[in-house]
Amino acid sequence: MKKETKCLRAGYEPGNGEPRQIPIIQSTTFRYNTSDDMGALFDLEKSGYFYTRLQNPTNDMVAARIAELEGGVAGMLTSSGQAANFFAIFNICTAGDHFISTASIYGGTFNLFAVTMKKMGIECTFVDQDASEEEINSAFRENTKCLFGETISNPGVRVLDIEKFAKIAHSHGVPLIIDNTFPTPINCRPIEWGCDIVTHSTTKYLDGHGVQTGGCIVDSGNFDFSAYGDKFPGLNTPDDSYHGIIYTQKFGKMAYITKATSQLMRDLGCTQAPQNAFYLSLGVETLHLRMPRHCENALKVAEFLSSRDEIEWVNYPGLKTNKYYDLAKKYYPDGTCGVLCFGLKGGRQQSIKFMDSLKLVRIYTHVADSQSCMLHPASHTHRQLSEQQLKDAGIDPSLIRFSVGTEAIEDIIEDLTQALEAIKQ
Ligand SMILES: *Cc1c(COP(=O)(O)O)cnc(C)c1O
Secondary structure, eight states, X not given: OOHHHHHHHTTOOOOTTOOSSOOOOOOSBOOOSSHHHHHHHHTTSSOOOSBTTXXXXXXXXXXXXXXXXXXXXXXXXXXXXXHHHHHHHHTTOOTTOEEEEESSSOHHHHHIIIIIHHHTTOEEEEEOTTSOHHHHHTTOOTTEEEEEEESBOTTTOOBOOHHHHHHHHHHTTOOEEEEOTTTHHHHOOGGGGTOSEEEEETTTTTTXXXXXXXXXXXXXXXXXXXXXXXXXXXXXXXXXXXXXXXXXXXXXXXXXXXXXXXXXXHHHOOOOOHHHHHHHHHHHHTHHHHHXXXXXXXXXXXXXXXXXXXXXXXXXXXXXXXXXXHHHHHHOTTOOOSEEEEEETTHHXXXXXXXXXXXXXXXXXXXXXSSOXXXXXXXXXXXXXXXXXXXXXXXXXXXXXXXXXXXXXXXXXXXXXXXXXXXXX
């Protein structure tokens, strides 16, 4: 199936007389005839459902749809994008371990890596994604367990050179994990470029309608964890909580996702509600229609803003003048995403005045939604930072993050035009 068909059909095939829609199995538990039937599930001897904290049929169908879109062997849903990124790393890192991430990533992920995981004894080194291979290589240590980045970063819209990162990770015997939230598998499938594990905040484009928070992890099955037994003991030594099974031996290419489900979900329980998984599946059905429209609108907005005297700078990888234009052409021949950022002349005050003058485009914390929305990080997500700290975080005080929606482009441009006129007075 092509990606457009997968959006509608992957992960669920109704049988004779069965519903067209993915059924919502809104049930915490599942019945078995005998005690032994259920015991076999607890031993991971048989696959099946017993408690929704670990696995639920609706969630599994939706995860399978996303996994097929990404070209992976298995997927799991989580309660949020935060949980997806945490689980993706915590599945192979424990106290005393180290990993490397690009510095230009979503603020919530940065905090998770720099503050919360540090408290758990897992240390993260942040690198500039545009640094040379030598520089990034020098951040690796004996105990480094993975390399992490975002395909297109939030909010900086920087484009990751996936092949470069895959080469670096593999030369050190660790997997590359990529958060593919912004492009979605419609515009980029990182696994095709050598990435091993893909994560998503499904709260964003995959849903697209602002109805649920959720996340997803997809494993390519390509990284051979058994080849690095010493590095990944959790996957290669007996798990006492399941009578000594060894994940790589018993589950092969499914080892990573099976461990994440049977250990992390069991113990930490960041499960997505089946009802939310159903909403997510509806979003995915139209993803292939929405993404091209987001990209088309965002490019027109970027061109419009670039042409205006009031605007100091515009950052969108689809613009020929953009630093990442060549990389974007390589990895995103059909367009990147609907998010761009820009700054007004006159800095912070003028940016705030501009946003307050908008009538159609809304001020939301959200991003990657069907409705156009804006956020001013210096006043919102990064409000607590001083001017110097903002500078250090690479956030210009004038920076506005614009998530361009699927409305008529004429209406969006008209709103921007009237707001630019309004702030002249
Ligand atoms: C929003 C976002 C997250 C976090 O996802 P939640 O669903 O809000 O927990 C992670 N990564 C990226 C790139 C995001 O945009």
